[in-house]
Amino acid sequence: VTAEESYADSFDVRVEEVxxxxxxxxxxxxxxxxxxxxxxxxxxxxxxxxxxxxxxYENTAEHSWHLAMFAxxxxxxxxxxxxxxxxxxMLLVHxxxxxxxxxTYIYDAAxxxxxxxxxxxxxxxxxxxxxxxxxxELRALWDEYERQDTADARxxxxxxxxxxxxxxxxxxxxxxxxxxxxxxxxREVNGRMATGSAELWxxxxxxxxxxxxxxxxxx
Amino acid sequence: VTAEESYADSFDVRVEEVxxxxxxxxxxxxxxxxxxxxxxxxxxxxxxxxxxxxxxYENTAEHSWHLAMFAxxxxxxxxxxxxxxxxxxMLLVHxxxxxxxxxTYIYDAAxxxxxxxxxxxxxxxxxxxxxxxxxxELRALWDEYERQDTADARxxxxxxxxxxxxxxxxxxxxxxxxxxxxxxxxREVNGRMATGSAELWxxxxxxxxxxxxxxxxxx
Numbered sequence: 001v002t003a004e005e006s007y008a009d010s011f012d013v014r015v016e017e018v019x020x021x022x023x024x025x026x027x028x029x030x031x032x033x034x035x036x037x038x039x040x041x042x043x044x045x046x047x048x049x050x051x052x053x054x055x056x057y058e059n060t061a062e063h064s065w066h067l068a069m070f071a072x073x074x075x076x077x078x079x080x081x082x083x084x085x086x087x088x089x090m091l092l093v094h095x096x097x098x099x100x101x102x103x104t105y106i107y108d109a110a111x112x113x114x115x116x117x118x119x120x121x122x123x124x125x126x127x128x129x130x131x132x133x134x135x136x137e138l139r140a141l142w143d144e145y146e147r148q149d150t151a152d153a154r155x156x157x158x159x160x161x162x163x164x165x166x167x168x169x170x171x172x173x174x175x176x177x178x179x180x181x182x183x184x185x186x187r188e189v190n191g192r193m194a195t196g197s198a199e200l201w202x203x204x205x206x207x208x209x210x211x212x213x214x215x216x217x218x219x
Numbered sequence: 220v221t222a223e224e225s226y227a228d229s230f231d232v233r234v235e236e237v238x239x240x241x242x243x244x245x246x247x248x249x250x251x252x253x254x255x256x257x258x259x260x261x262x263x264x265x266x267x268x269x270x271x272x273x274x275x276y277e278n279t280a281e282h283s284w285h286l287a288m289f290a291x292x293x294x295x296x297x298x299x300x301x302x303x304x305x306x307x308x309m310l311l312v313h314x315x316x317x318x319x320x321x322x323t324y325i326y327d328a329a330x331x332x333x334x335x336x337x338x339x340x341x342x343x344x345x346x347x348x349x350x351x352x353x354x355x356e357l358r359a360l361w362d363e364y365e366r367q368d369t370a371d372a373r374x375x376x377x378x379x380x381x382x383x384x385x386x387x388x389x390x391x392x393x394x395x396x397x398x399x400x401x402x403x404x405x406r407e408v409n410g411r412m413a414t415g416s417a418e419l420w421x422x423x424x425x426x427x428x429x430x431x432x433x434x435x436x437x438x
Contacts, residue, residue: 011272014389021429022422029418032292037389039288043270043281051262053230062262065284068311069258073251073353085304092287092307134292170233170256199248203241210240 011040028131035129038099045098048105048179049164054171060095060103063163067091070159077199078158080151086141087156093138094145094156097122106164106189107181119146148195158196162204165190169207173216183208183217230259247350254348257318264317267324267398268383273390279314279322282382286310289378296418297377299370305360306375312357313364313375316341325383325408326400338365367414377415381423384409388426392435402427402436 015037022030042061051058071087095103100122104115127139145153165186168175176186186208194201211217234256241249261280270277290306314322319341323334346358364372384405387394395405405427413420430436 010391011389014272014391017429018385018388018426021425024425025418025421026296029293029296029422033385033422036285036289036292037385040271040285040386040389043277043285044274052259053233055263058262059281061281061284062278065280065287065311066255066259066262068284068287070255072308072311073255073349074248077245077248085307088304088307088311089291092284092291130292166237166252166256167259169237170230170259172229172233199244202244203237203248203252206240206243207237210236 031129031131032134035126038126038129039096041099042096045095045103047103047164048175049167050171050175051167054174058167060098064092064095066163067094067156067159070163071156074159074162074197074200075155077197078151078155079195079197080155082152082155087152089138090141090145090152090156091160093142094160096126096142099126105179107179107185116146154196156196158193158200161190161193162200165204165207169211169216173211173214176211176217181217183212183219186217250348250350251353254345257345257348258315260318261315264314264322266322266383267394268386269390269394270386273393277386279317283311283314285382286313286375286378289382290375293378293381293416293419294374296416297370297374298414298416299374301371301374306371308357309360309364309371309375310379312361313379315345315361318345324398326398326404335365373415375415377412377419380409380412381419384423384426388430388435392430392433395430395436400436402431402438405436 015034018037019030019034022033042064043059045060047058047060047063049058050056051062068088068091071091072084075082075084075087097119101118104111123139123142127135127142129135130138144150145156148154148157190204191201193204208217234253237256238249238253241252261283262278264279266277266279266282268277269275270281287307287310290310291303294301294303294306316338320337323330342358342361346354346361348354349357363369364375367373367376409423410420412423427436
């Protein structure tokens with residue numbers, strides 16, 4: 001086995017041990033800790049955005065934290081009134097399915113075709129680790145985000161599009177170049193940001209123009 | 220300059236450019252984006268807990284995400300009733316000062332002596348990047364966490380102690396060994412968890428006993 005595999009195996013064994021120990025105190029607490037250690041794995045899911053100005057790729061756990069902060073502070077720029085705390089919770093859990101389904105690159109058309117099915121299966125497994133009501137509540141938030149049919153979900157999606165765009169700009173467009181992404185795709189994929197926040201899209205549009213002027217985004 | 224320095228320099232220049240572009244749309248939006256890109260740096264602050272069962276050290280951004288999830292799900296185990304969303308916000312921002320002050324290891328007595336002063340200065344600079352009310356609100360949450368004089372702050376602190384302890388256990392105690400930490404210190408530092416949640420401390424105590432039985436924590 002590779003070092004990576006043995007780390008993973010050992011981690012899962014330890015998680016089972018923590019769960020057993022906790023179950024001696026309280027069964028529901030044990031289930032919650034089991035879930036909280038399962039989602040540790042999001043720290044190992046690597047996205048396509050470069051973090052820290054280009055030092056390394058971002059992982060999904062830190063991305064989720066960043067989005068919650070974006071939602072908290074940018075809510076005044078939502079097109080419609082939103083429940084900020086609810087949007088934050090939605091964003092903290094919206095990528096949890098990537099533990100099983102992986103990160104699907106927004107510019108990868110083939111992967112996008114199977115994304116819904118893969119993520120649906122993952123959601124069924126992962127949220128079911130939690131005691132009844134809690135699993136149902138978080139799953140409902142995840143479904144709502146996927147459906148994009150509420151103001152909270154639309155605003156959440158807007159910040160989920162803005163953040164990677166800003167990371168790409170602050171790393172001199174390196175990820176766009178590496179992945180052969182061109183301006184037209186970026187405008188098309190990110191233009192939907194305007195559904196949640198016209199103001200954020202206006203800033204994003206200008207940032208993209210600047211990236212194009214520098215040759216970081218080709219037409 | 221090293222590669223690391225030039226990345227950092229370039230990042231700060233790009234952040235100023237995004238801020239200028241956004242200011243053409245809205246001054247307050249520009250200030251909020253400036254802050255949100257400043258806190259990107261938390262992804263580069265490395266803690267002493269090993270993530271993912273031992274693969275690498277955890278950073279403060281992903282730690283903050285994990286704590287918010289801990290608070291969301293473990294609130295039923297708080298000694299006193301808490302405002303869950305408020306605790307989540309508190310935990311999402313509680314380590315922001317580490318951008319300037321760095322992560323202070325909980326078992327490093329010398330560093331702990333200067334921690335309050337270093338973090339106070341950092342809080343003054345970083346929260347002041349935000350428009351008036353928002354900066355004041357987040358700073359107040361940060362101060363409340365530091366003071367530990369409310370139920371929300373005490374419960375937040377309990378999960379901030381539990382999470383690294385579980386990461387240390389799930390990475391076979393490697394971080395305790397590397398940093399020459401012994402059982403008595405761990406019990407003393409983490410026992411305060413009981414002030415926020417007797418139940419979480421009961422689980423933690425049993426997990427520590429198991430770590431001691433395996434020789435991962437020496438007396």
